[in-house]
Amino acid sequence: xxxxxxxxxxxxxxxxxxxxxxxxxxxxxxxxxxxxxxxxxxxxxxxxxxxxxxxxxxxxxxxxxxxxxxxxxxxxxxxxxxxxxxxxxxxxxxxxxxxxxxxxxxxxxxxxxxxxxxxxxxxxxxxxxxxxxxxxxxxxxxxxxxxxxxxxxxxxxxxxxxxxxxxxxxxxxxxxxxxxxxxxxxxxxxxxxxxxxxxxxxxxxxxxxxxxxxxxxxxxxxxxxxxxxxxxxxxxxxxxxxxxxxxxxxxxxxxxxxxxxxxxxxxxxxxxxxxxxxxxxxxxxxxxxxxxxxxxxxxxxxxxxxxxxxxxxxxxxxxxxxxxxxxxxxxxxxxxxxxxxxxxxxxxxxxxxxxxxxxxxxxxxxxxxxxxxxx
Amino acid sequence: xxxxxxxxxxxxxxxxxxxxxxxxxxxxxxxxxxxxxxxxxxxxxxxxxxxxxxxxxxxxxxxxxxxxxxxxxxxxxxxxxxxxxxxxxxxxxxxxxxxxxxxxxxxxxxxxxxxxxxxxxxxxxxxxxxxxxxxxxxxxxxxxxxxxxxxxxxxxxxxxxxxxxxxxxxxxxxxxxxxxxxxxxxxxxxxxxxxxxxxxxxxxxxxxxxxxxxxxxxxxxxxxxxxxxxxxxxxxxxxxxxxxxxxxxxxxxxxxxxxxxxxxxxxxxxxxxxxxxxxxxxxxxxxxxxxxxxxxxxxxxxxxxxxxxxxxxxxxxxxxxxxxxxxxxxxxxxxxxx
Numbered sequence: 001x002x003x004x005x006x007x008x009x010x011x012x013x014x015x016x017x018x019x020x021x022x023x024x025x026x027x028x029x030x031x032x033x034x035x036x037x038x039x040x041x042x043x044x045x046x047x048x049x050x051x052x053x054x055x056x057x058x059x060x061x062x063x064x065x066x067x068x069x070x071x072x073x074x075x076x077x078x079x080x081x082x083x084x085x086x087x088x089x090x091x092x093x094x095x096x097x098x099x100x101x102x103x104x105x106x107x108x109x110x111x112x113x114x115x116x117x118x119x120x121x122x123x124x125x126x127x128x129x130x131x132x133x134x135x136x137x138x139x140x141x142x143x144x145x146x147x148x149x150x151x152x153x154x155x156x157x158x159x160x161x162x163x164x165x166x167x168x169x170x171x172x173x174x175x176x177x178x179x180x181x182x183x184x185x186x187x188x189x190x191x192x193x194x195x196x197x198x199x200x201x202x203x204x205x206x207x208x209x210x211x212x213x214x215x216x217x218x219x220x221x222x223x224x225x226x227x228x229x230x231x232x233x234x235x236x237x238x239x240x241x242x243x244x245x246x247x248x249x250x251x252x253x254x255x256x257x258x259x260x261x262x263x264x265x266x267x268x269x270x271x272x273x274x275x276x277x278x279x280x281x282x283x284x285x286x287x288x289x290x291x292x293x294x295x296x297x298x299x300x301x302x303x304x305x306x307x308x309x310x311x312x313x314x315x316x317x318x319x320x321x322x323x324x325x326x327x328x329x330x331x332x333x334x335x336x337x338x339x340x341x342x343x344x345x346x347x348x349x350x351x352x353x354x355x356x357x358x359x360x361x362x363x364x365x366x367x368x369x370x371x372x373x374x375x
Numbered sequence: 376x377x378x379x380x381x382x383x384x385x386x387x388x389x390x391x392x393x394x395x396x397x398x399x400x401x402x403x404x405x406x407x408x409x410x411x412x413x414x415x416x417x418x419x420x421x422x423x424x425x426x427x428x429x430x431x432x433x434x435x436x437x438x439x440x441x442x443x444x445x446x447x448x449x450x451x452x453x454x455x456x457x458x459x460x461x462x463x464x465x466x467x468x469x470x471x472x473x474x475x476x477x478x479x480x481x482x483x484x485x486x487x488x489x490x491x492x493x494x495x496x497x498x499x500x501x502x503x504x505x506x507x508x509x510x511x512x513x514x515x516x517x518x519x520x521x522x523x524x525x526x527x528x529x530x531x532x533x534x535x536x537x538x539x540x541x542x543x544x545x546x547x548x549x550x551x552x553x554x555x556x557x558x559x560x561x562x563x564x565x566x567x568x569x570x571x572x573x574x575x576x577x578x579x580x581x582x583x584x585x586x587x588x589x590x591x592x593x594x595x596x597x598x599x600x601x602x603x604x605x606x607x608x609x610x611x612x613x614x615x616x617x618x619x620x621x622x623x624x625x626x627x628x629x630x631x632x633x634x635x636x637x638x639x640x641x642x643x644x645x646x647x648x649x650x651x652x653x654x655x656x657x658x659x660x661x662x663x664x665x666x667x668x669x670x671x672x673x674x675x676x677x678x679x680x681x682x683x684x685x686x687x688x689x690x691x692x693x694x695x696x697x698x699x700x701x702x703x704x705x706x707x708x709x710x711x712x713x
């Protein structure tokens with residue numbers, strides 16, 4: 001049986017003490033005092049650690065230290081010290097060392113794709129390679145994302161890479177592909193928004209084949225509506241919808257732009273037709289009416305100001321406009337309130353939130369009525 | 376044998392917080408660097424400092440800090456400090472912002488901040504700030520909003536925020552704000568409950584909560600509560616006890632804690648207890664660990680669970696400890712004539 005033991009030992013990794021390339025290094029063992037309290041490593045781990053301490057002390061950066069960091073990382077993937085030294089070695093060894101790092105990180109990723117260190121290292125490597133990294137990084141992240149479609153690190157890595165490569169259109173297609181696979185993938189929705197924001201208004205319209213902002217918005221709302229139809233309560237397209245008005249130009253700089261867009265109202269109503277207890281649809285509908293109330297209230301204010309300066313004969317006309325705006329404000333508040341009432345029936349767990357949203361309406365109604373009286 | 380039924384009685388031993396069990400469980404980490412020979416201890420060595428902070432904070436909240444081996448712990452913490460002022464996750468690891476904060480938090484818990492040279496730690500932290508205001512976690516250069524919080528909190532505890540460029544740190548956080556009101560790791564990254572805690576915490580420390588779109592963001596936070604009562608970290612992900620802290624602390628900082636169903640969340644956290652060996656896990660009947668034990672207890676503390684000390688949602692330390700820190704810093708400031 002002793003022959004079997006020898007064969008097994010031969011099959012394992014050669015101890016560092018028997019590797020010629022390490023002959024000139026004396027491993028550093030822990031001081032005796034610490035040894036008593038040291039955790040028990042496996043014999044192999046303990047031996048590698050001895051050489052590891054030695055190179056940390058000497059500050060050596062070389063091919064053999066690079067290989068040693070691979071051992072340290074194999075023993076603990078989150079050993080951030082080993083990763084740092086590894087990157088220093090790669091830098092020391094020059095451009096030829098970059099390619100093998102892609103294979104190394106791939107191996108680590110297959111074991112644990114959520115390791116922070118792995119992704120930071122990969123990002124450093126991709127950055128050093130430059131725009132030609134595109135195809136490899138696409139394949140690498142795709143593999144991770146197919147395994148876990150919401151892998152935060154992998155999607156963030158793609159953002160970093162597309163900033164280097166400038167392949168925005170391909171990134172949009174990638175996000176679209178994963179929204180198509182799972183309409184509830186919020187990470188993919190976030191990526192879509194990220195691309196639009198990063199692209200800017202001009203590039204966005206060019207991509208659309210030259211239309212205008214209104215045309216782009218229409219097609220985007222159709223995209224959202226199709227997603228809502230698949231899963232009405234899915235919060236991702238609803239957040240994306242409100243986010244679009246709040247963060248993309250020209251809508252972001254136009255106050256209450258969501259409430260100026262009749263298609264939003266239609267989208268909510270269609271969702272509620274399909275799914276009468278759809279909390280997020282009531283949420284957006286309320287937002288739509290809230291904005292309308294604010295817009296009407298602002299118009300009422302303007303009309304009231306006009307009333308104070310209007311000459312006698314024009315007074316009647318101004319008053320009619322003012323009364324109309326005030327009535328519109330009150331109606332929008334009531335509609336918003338009704339939507340929020342429905343929301344708290346549809347989603348009772350968050351009733352305090354729905355109540356909070358209703359708090360301001362009485363004030364708006366009182367204000368609008370007051371304006372009417374004082375004018 | 377219990378009769379089958381519904382309601383809290385059905386939860387049996389998990390219907391209340393098992394303080395003694397958890398204290399025993401955490402106490403087993405009191406000298407984590409010398410007793411264990413288990414593989415999982417080797418694999419977690421790089422973040423022992425944070426593990427120690429989680430354990431000690433949980434013990435403090437339960438009124439059981441005295442059960443821990445104080446002198447041994449403080450000695451070990453100081454052995455993890457490097458000459459550049461930063462602390463490593465263990466004696467063997469390089470200095471890192473995450474563990475520098477944990478070390479300073481441990482010293483604060485034990486009222487031993489005088490043991491450390493605040494200027495030296497501040498110099499280490501300041502050295503990690505980048506021109507765009509962000510912070511790297513360590514010399515390796517990983518950038519993440521977590522590290523901004525670590526830097527600000529660490530220096531707030533030590534009374535040394537003047538050592539860093541706070542306005543530019545806030546600029547970076549503002550760039551990480553997303554369309555849903557939440558925050559991610561770096562600009563453009565998806566909102567994530569863990570990251571939002573660090574961003575709101577940083578903004579809170581710097582008195583810059585006006586940068587938060589309160590209602591939109593708090594709505595996103597309370598959307599994190601699932602039918603289980605537990606909270607998740609992103610849409611359509613599974614609930615996990617750790618988010619009881621990440622989301623709740625933000626809601627608490629922003630005065631919206633009542634927006635979630637607290638009794639459902641309390642039941643969920645209690646149901647994640649290991650009633651035999653102590654500790655709390657991510658979800659019911661999973662393996663307990665010290666990380667989830669702390670975040671579960673901290674979440675309960677924020678919700679005012681009986682007989683737990685109050686935790687400060689911004690400083691992630693007991694309120695009493697934060698008050699002591701503030702007194703210490705005020706005294707130091709007036710002594711230096713500022």
